[in-house]
Amino acid sequence: MTALPPLRPRPDAAAFLATRRSRPAKTLAAPAPDSEALLPILTAALRVPDHGKLEPWRLIVLEGAAPTRLARLTGQLGQARGLDPDKLAKAQAMFRDAPLMVAVVAAPVASDKIPDVEQTLSAGALCLGLVNAALAAGWGANWLSGWMALDREWLDAGLDLAPHEWVAGFVVLGTETSAPPDRPRPDLGAKVDWVSA
Known part of the structure; x- marks a missing residue:
């Protein structure tokens, strides 16, 4: 087995992580990364913790007419459910105005060893990894969500997901x-405890 080189400090990476900041979706415009850049x-992004190597997630790149179609579906289903018009308009705009969108699909794998919660956390790590990789580039x-991420009818009609799948982000x-x-x-003082015994 080949020994890996020892880890060295990466001040550039540390500075990036210490100052990373998501960009509000409504402030993002074209151009978006093309396939070569993406x-x-x-x-x-796929280099995430994955206990058991189950790969309990997948990605769907939403481009071209797909975001417009999903905005329309969101409006139709939201109106049928009597959702607040302002909130519904915001949910539609999330798709309609996106220069490019990637749906991170949680796709849990049946396992006696790896509980669903660990697989869900892996899908969440993929969402953050995708945001950070894009920012670093x-x-x-x-990273957004909304009622659509868990709505079975929306997931079936919009993304044709399997019954056990849902959108982590x-x-x-x-x-x-x-x-x-x-x-x-x-x-940090309010959120970090130090236990030494």
Whole structure:
């Protein structure tokens, strides 16, 4: 077995992680990454924790007419359910206005050893990995969800998902049009406990 080289500090990567900031989807515009630019982003995103090597997720790249179709479906199903018109308009715009969107599909695998919750966490890690890979490549990115991510009728009609699948996140990618201010960050003292015995 070949020994791996020892880990070395990566100040550039540490600085990126210390200052990373999702870009609001409504501030993202065309151009978005084309397939040549997107493939390395997707490749990097797939390097996530995956206990048992089950790969309990998959990606659907939504481009061309797909986001418009999904916006229309969102409007139809949302109206049929009597959803608040303002919230429904926002959900439709999420698809209609996306320069490019990748649906991260949670696809749990039956396993006696790996519980569903660990597989769900892996799908969530993939969402964050996709956002971070896009940001590191110089694109704007945002991880969104909404009622559509778990609505069986929407998932069937919109993405033709299997009955056990659902959407862990809709990741919007594009060109940043304005730099968002940083938001307040958690107080480490309130969120971190140190246990030594």
